[in-house]
Amino acid sequence: MAVYTQVSDEELIAFLENYELGPLLSCKGIAEGVENSNYYLHAGAGSFILTLYEKRVAESDLPFFLGLMEHLSARGVTCPLPVRNRAGAALGRLAGRPAAIITFLDGYSVAHPEPAHCAALGEALAHFHRAGADFPLRRQNTLSVAGWRPLFAPFAARADEVAEGLGDIVAAELAYLDANWPGDLPSGVIHADLFPDNVFFLGDKISGLIDFYFACTDALAYDLAICLNAWCFTAQGDFEPDKCAALLGGYSAVRALAPAEIDAFPVLARGAALRFLLTRFVDWLNVPPGALVRPKDPKEYLARLKRHRQLATPSGYGLGSGFGE
Amino acid sequence: MAVYTQVSDEELIAFLENYELGPLLSCKGIAEGVENSNYYLHAGAGSFILTLYEKRVAESDLPFFLGLMEHLSARGVTCPLPVRNRAGAALGRLAGRPAAIITFLDGYSVAHPEPAHCAALGEALAHFHRAGADFPLRRQNTLSVAGWRPLFAPFAARADEVAEGLGDIVAAELAYLDANWPGDLPSGVIHADLFPDNVFFLGDKISGLIDFYFACTDALAYDLAICLNAWCFTAQGDFEPDKCAALLGGYSAVRALAPAEIDAFPVLARGAALRFLLTRFVDWLNVPPGALVRPKDPKEYLARLKRHRQLATPSGYGLGSGFGE
Numbered sequence: 001m002a003v004y005t006q007v008s009d010e011e012l013i014a015f016l017e018n019y020e021l022g023p024l025l026s027c028k029g030i031a032e033g034v035e036n037s038n039y040y041l042h043a044g045a046g047s048f049i050l051t052l053y054e055k056r057v058a059e060s061d062l063p064f065f066l067g068l069m070e071h072l073s074a075r076g077v078t079c080p081l082p083v084r085n086r087a088g089a090a091l092g093r094l095a096g097r098p099a100a101i102i103t104f105l106d107g108y109s110v111a112h113p114e115p116a117h118c119a120a121l122g123e124a125l126a127h128f129h130r131a132g133a134d135f136p137l138r139r140q141n142t143l144s145v146a147g148w149r150p151l152f153a154p155f156a157a158r159a160d161e162v163a164e165g166l167g168d169i170v171a172a173e174l175a176y177l178d179a180n181w182p183g184d185l186p187s188g189v190i191h192a193d194l195f196p197d198n199v200f201f202l203g204d205k206i207s208g209l210i211d212f213y214f215a216c217t218d219a220l221a222y223d224l225a226i227c228l229n230a231w232c233f234t235a236q237g238d239f240e241p242d243k244c245a246a247l248l249g250g251y252s253a254v255r256a257l258a259p260a261e262i263d264a265f266p267v268l269a270r271g272a273a274l275r276f277l278l279t280r281f282v283d284w285l286n287v288p289p290g291a292l293v294r295p296k297d298p299k300e301y302l303a304r305l306k307r308h309r310q311l312a313t314p315s316g317y318g319l320g321s322g323f324g325e
Numbered sequence: 326m327a328v329y330t331q332v333s334d335e336e337l338i339a340f341l342e343n344y345e346l347g348p349l350l351s352c353k354g355i356a357e358g359v360e361n362s363n364y365y366l367h368a369g370a371g372s373f374i375l376t377l378y379e380k381r382v383a384e385s386d387l388p389f390f391l392g393l394m395e396h397l398s399a400r401g402v403t404c405p406l407p408v409r410n411r412a413g414a415a416l417g418r419l420a421g422r423p424a425a426i427i428t429f430l431d432g433y434s435v436a437h438p439e440p441a442h443c444a445a446l447g448e449a450l451a452h453f454h455r456a457g458a459d460f461p462l463r464r465q466n467t468l469s470v471a472g473w474r475p476l477f478a479p480f481a482a483r484a485d486e487v488a489e490g491l492g493d494i495v496a497a498e499l500a501y502l503d504a505n506w507p508g509d510l511p512s513g514v515i516h517a518d519l520f521p522d523n524v525f526f527l528g529d530k531i532s533g534l535i536d537f538y539f540a541c542t543d544a545l546a547y548d549l550a551i552c553l554n555a556w557c558f559t560a561q562g563d564f565e566p567d568k569c570a571a572l573l574g575g576y577s578a579v580r581a582l583a584p585a586e587i588d589a590f591p592v593l594a595r596g597a598a599l600r601f602l603l604t605r606f607v608d609w610l611n612v613p614p615g616a617l618v619r620p621k622d623p624k625e626y627l628a629r630l631k632r633h634r635q636l637a638t639p640s641g642y643g644l645g646s647g648f649g650e
Contacts, residue, residue, distance in 0.1 A: 008436035009526075025431040025527065028365060029356035040353060040365050042431060047367075106350040106367060111333035201334075202350065 005037045005052045007095045012050075015094045018085040019101065021045040032197075035213055037097075040104070047104035049080060052097040057213055059098050064139045065212050066090045066100060068132070068189060075131035077124075078208045080105055107200025107207030115246035116204045118231050122250025124206045125194060125227060129220045130255055132189035141192065141216040143275055145181045149174055151278050155285055162281055163299050170274070173305065177271050182219065182264035190223035191215055195230040221261040224251055225268035228317070229276065229304050237303025239311065245318050252323040259324055262314050269317070270308045277301035330362045330377045332420045337375075340419045343410040344426065346370040357522075360538055362422075365429070372429035374405060377422040382538055384423050389464045390537050391415045391425060393457070393514060400456035402449075403533045405430055432525025432532030440571035441529045443556050447575025449531045450519060450552060454545045455580055457514035466517065466541040468600055470506045474499055476603050480610055487606055488624050495599070498630065502596050507544065507589035515548035516540055520555040546586040549576055550593035553642070554601065554629050562628025564636065570643050577648040584649055587639050594642070595633045602626035 006029075013024050022044015030049075032038045035057055039050040053062060066082045070090070073081040080102035082090035092099050110117050141147075152159075152170055159167035191198075193214040200208040224247070232243040251257075257265075280298035287295050311317060331354075338349050347369015355374075357363045360382055364375040378387060391407045395415070398406040405427035407415035417424050435442050466472075477484075477495055484492035516523075518539040525533040549572070557568040576582075582590075605623035612620050636642060 009433045010436065012433075023527075024433060026429075026525075027433055030365065031354035031356070040355065042372075104351075108334045108337075108349060108352055111335065200351075202348075 004054050005095050005097055007039070007050075007052070011095050015092060015099070016043060018087070018092060019043075019083060020086060021048070021083065021101070033211055033213075041101065048083065048101050049104055050094075050099065050101050052094060052099045054097065061139060061213075062091055062098055062100075064137045065215060067137055068135060068212055068215055069102065071135045072128065072131050077128055077131050078105065078206065079212070080208070080210060105200055105208035105210065107202050109197050109199065110201050111196070113196055113231050113243065115242050117201065118243040119246040119250035120201070120204060120206050121194070121199060121227060121231060122224075122247040122252075123254050124199070124209060125191070125223060126251045126254030128191060128209065129188060129223070135189045139216045141190075141218040143192070143214070143279065144218055144222070145177055145271060148177075148274060148278055151282060155282055158285055159281070162284060163302055166281075166302065169302070169305070170278070173270065173274050177267065177274065180267050181271065182260065182267060185219040185221055185261055185264060186258055187217060187219050189215060190218045190220060192218065192223060192226060194223065194227050219261075219264075219268065220255075221257065221265060222268045222272065224248070225265065225272040226275075228269055229272045229301070233300075233304055233307070235300065237300060237307060239307050241318060248317065248319060248323055257319075257323050262319050262324055265314055265317060265319055266308065266312055269311070270305060273301050273305040273308055277305060329379050330420050330422055332364070332375075332377070336420055340417060340424070341368060343412070343417060344368075344408060345411060346373070346408065346426070358536055358538075366426065373408065373426050374429055375419075375424065375426050377419060377424045379422065386464060386538075387416055387423055387425075389462045390540060392462055393460060393537055393540055394427065396460045397453065397456050402453055402456050403430065403531065404537070405533070405535060430525055430533035430535065432527050434522050434524065435526050436521070438521055438556050438568065440567050442526065443568040444571040444575035445526070445529060445531050446519070446524060446552060446556060447549075447572040447577075448579050449524070449534060450516070450548060451576045451579030453516060453534065454513060454548070460514045464541045466515075466543040468517070468539070468604065469543055469547070470502055470596060473502075473599060473603055476607060480607055483610055484606070487609060488627055491606070491627065494627070494630070495603070498595065498599050502592065502599065505592050506596065507585065507592060510544040510546055510586055510589060511583055512542060512544045514540060515543050515545060517543065517548060517551060519548065519552050544586075544589075544593070545580075546582065546590060547593045547597065549573070550590065550597040551600075553594055554597045554626070558629055558632070560625065562625060562632060564632050566643060573642065573644060573648055582644075582648050587644050587649055590639055590642060590644055591633065591637055594636070595630060598626050598630040598633055602630060 012027055016024050024043055026042040028040045030038050030040050036054050037052040041048040041050040069079050069082055072079050083101040084090050085092055090100055156167055198211040199206060227247060228244060232240050232247060277298050280296050280301060283295045284298050337352055341349050349368055351367040353365045355363050355365050361379050362377040366373040366375040394404050394407055397404050408426040409415050410417055415425055481492055523536040552572060553569060557565050557572060602623050605621050605626060608620045609623050
């Protein structure tokens with residue numbers, strides 16, 4: 001749920017006068033995204049999403065995010081397209097916040113992905129990576145290996161409030177990943193948060209990828225490892241090999257994995273699990289009183305991390321030469 | 326904000342198969358209404374609102390509410406129309422809850438109503454009352470004078486937590502209203518919650534009335550007194566005579582007030598202020614931990630109540646023979 005900033009009709013009507021979208025017909029706050037305020041917007045020209053960017057998104061990053069959507073959309077990736085105003089700008093200001101209007105995409109999130117959904121996701125992710133190859137802007141991934149220690153340190157003493165032994169497990173994992181994180185994999189723009197909430201389907205076909213507000217420049221295979229964590233485990237943390245095979249198969253059918261990416265995959269999978277374990281852990285300890293957002297359980301990602309330690313090798317994920325170049 | 330019950334894509338697709346609305350295209354939780362879970366629903370046949378009825382709404386009342394919308398809509402009142410399923414039923418069941426699909430109305434709520442909006446509201450309310458005159462179902466108003474003491478009593482000892490002296494003020498007001506509440510005014514179906522959130526405008530024209538889940542059978546002029554409280558005061562509790570004149574003028578142009586309604590109006594206005602003071606007070610003391618809804622401030626209605634005591638007579642509201650039959 002996320003409507004942090006209320007917009008009055010007067011403000012919205014004045015804002016829409018900057019666009020060639022016709023009159024305001026309807027605007028309703030929607031429960032989509034957790035970082036920003038989002039509205040379903042119906043105007044004379046059709047249906048749109050209005051996003052007000054809240055404090056967790058750096059304003060200086062917005063040209064990267066909006067430019068990426070335009071870049072991908074122009075290359076056939078079905079994602080929201082920012083609508084430019086009469087002055088040619090994709091970014092405006094509304095109710096004291098940076099704001100953008102983006103196209104509305106039909107489709108719905110799948111609560112219980114099947115292997116067919118995972119295969120479609122893998123293909124879409126590979127198309128995304130290929131389409132992003134010539135995107136000129138760069139944005140550092142602040143939530144990669146170098147960012148995890150500073151994220152964890154202020155709350156390390158409280159780790160065992162969440163799960164017994166969590167502090168020791170995270171400390172050991174940080175040491176392992178620092179020592180083993182791959183440094184020279186094929187990189188480019190990644191989505192970095194392609195959870196089921198952010199992938200729209202119509203039937204078995206993907207109709208859109210949304211929520212690009214964690215996108216950054218990083219190892220492409222790390223994006224795949226994030227999807228593996230988000231799509232190929234049960235809620236109880238059980239690994240689902242058939243979904244993993246579908247995801248990796250779908251991806252590699254569009255973009256073959258380099259041998260170094262296959263070798264590094266188990267480490268990337270552990271890193272991805274730790275990244276979401278850590279951000280969920282910090283959010284868990286920092287729910288403000290009166291919060292409108294319920295935090296997600298970090299223990300789900302602790303279970304995944306433990307499972308990755310067991311899977312251990314590329315073959316644990318079913319990765320072999322068939323996925324490579 | 327209100328999305329209490331999550332609906333999975335599988336459940337929704339199965340539910341839609343009961344309707345002739347085509348395939349599911351999109352469904353997003355929206356921040357509308359506080360009693361129920363509401364979704365913007367895009368299906369093959371167009372845009373709709375999907376409502377899941379939560380525990381605060383009695384299931385036995387749903388035929389009254391849904392029947393009322395059908396009755397009013399058939400008589401030209403622009404309100405949502407329940408969509409009947411293939412079996413001819415307006416009410417179904419989804420995610421363990423009673424659920425209905427209603428038509429989507431364009432329009433937006435006005436944050437700062439002007440007199441022109443109040444005049445349009447008055448006309449619309451009078452049309453509503455006239456259209457409801459032959460509605461055959463009845464529903465008792467559990468939030469009228471007989472309901473206020475039982476509502477207040479369990480929390481009376483905590484009244485001064487909210488405002489100093491509140492307990493004494495409410496006790497005195499309950500005594501006054503018990504003694505002076507009019508018993509024999511023209512009655513019929515009333516909306517009973519026609520706040521600005523529940524009235525959609527396109528420009529100065531009303532495009533729809535929504536949220537009929539407090540509708541009941543009661544004095545028609547009490548509905549007008551509720552609107553007076555909701556539309557004709559500043560947030561600080563200052564009475565705005567020009568908006569009051571516009572509201573009462575708009576109403577009486579469509580449905581003339583009986584002399585008894587004019588005489589009783591000051592008492593009805595006090596009662597309406599007390600009703601929202603009491604429900605807000607109880608909600609204020611009963612915010613559950615982790616609530617997704619911020620309670621509204623009861624003190625806004627304490628200020629209104631005090632002002633009504635000063636206005637005191639029909640002429641205090643500008644009511645004279647020009648508004649009557």
